[in-house]
Amino acid sequence: MEKLTLAVEGGVPVRKEGFPAWPIFGQLEEQLILDVIRSGKWGGTGTVHSPEYTAKLPEMERRFADLHDAAHAISVVNGTVAITVALQAAGVKPGDEVIVPPYTFIATAAAALAFGAIPVFVDIEEDTLLLDPDQVASAITSRTKAIIPVHLAGAPANMTRINEVAAVHKLRVIEDAAQAVGASWEGRRVGAIGDFGTFSLQSSKNLNSGEGGIILTNNPELAEIAWSLCNVGRSRSGAWYQHDRIGQNYRMTELQAAIALAQMSRLEEQMLLRESNTKLLTELLGQMDGITVVKSDPRVTRHANHLYMFKLDTAVTELIDKTDFIRKVNAEGIPISFGYVPLNRNEAIVNATRALTGEDRSYNCPVSERLSDKEVVWLSQNVLLADEQAMHDIAAAIRKVIESY
Secondary structure, three states, X not given: OOOOOOHHHOOOOOOOOOOOOOOXXXXXXXXXXXXXXXXXXXXXXXXXXXXXXXXXXXXXXXXXXXXXXXXEEEEEOOHHHHHHHHHHHOOOOOOOEEEEOOOOOOHHHHHHHOOOOEEEEOOEOOOOOOEOHHHHHHHOOXXXXXXXXXOHHHOOOOHHHHHHXXXXXXXXXXXXXXXXXXXXXXXXXXXOOXXXXXXXXXXXXXXXXXXXXXXXXXXXXXXXXXXXXXXXOEOOOOOOOOEOOOOOEOOOOHHHHHHHHHHHHHHHHHHHHHHHHHHHHHHXXXXXXXXXXXXXXXXXXXXXXXXXXXXXXXXXXXXXXXXXXXXXXXXXXOOOEOOOOOHHHOHHHHHHHHHHHOOOOOOOOHHHHHHHXXXXXXXXXXXXXXXXXXXXXXXXXXXXXXXXX
């Protein structure tokens, strides 16, 4: 069969139509924001000017907690701060070690470094790209105080095994669920399976408010500490100028909460559409030589599909340079991207760790490094909000480029 001419070589792109813009919004977002503006209560504290106004932050926190079957939700300025506060509330101190996967956004490790805790990197599983729980135990030392499994791309990590390891070694578990709103593991919504769960409401996320974050927990004592740390050390039952611990002002605003509430009204419909398109795309790519889809553990009872990830087969990476492959597929009208660079090789992380420990630490993470360098490719969540034809176009473009090699 004759090969089609690639777009980068003057051929016709597979897809000329764009993909859904993000964020998606409408009259509800506009009305709720207008309600906040007219109320005069714009920040996380303050007086309500209108007696008919219902504060948005408490309502958003309650709905978010209910969505994840959690008892307590604390809103914060962003997902990075959510991890920092959760670690501090869980009792992690400067100099303590925290186990994290290397294949994640820099915030997972930087949130610990922000107050002097040390990230220790444990490699990921080949099939799922999630923290490998079977390697966690060997990384635990007398200074280890917590594990941060990352629910990458919206797929929950193996919380059953991670919690078992944590229990044996008396460690706290902080779920980094920044990409996993609405996801579930063995029928349990993520966020309160560990001691804490942290979420991001940053503008790229499936549920967003521009910026913002949420901390979830089922532990009332930990919830009170986390709330205090985000509210300059106050206690909920104390006086306004009573500060019982050192904290910061990490509060969200009413305006952000209003946007999040409106976005919640769209979440289920969008999740169902992403699920349908993910199923179709997996069927199409699963039939293609040279491509392997990232597996989902059968105990993942709902995937949030924040990213769609697939891999170039090891056998074909000798012929295909990942960066060149991405460039050519992009030219066909499909916005695939490179993905994360492993944090164990990030110079800022390495230098910050050296400054705190006085050591040149290195971590053996061959799976993460190989998959990042050569194999894993991403599609973002807004692409999964397109129609079925778009999924066929994605598969056709990938096939066209693969066959060109």
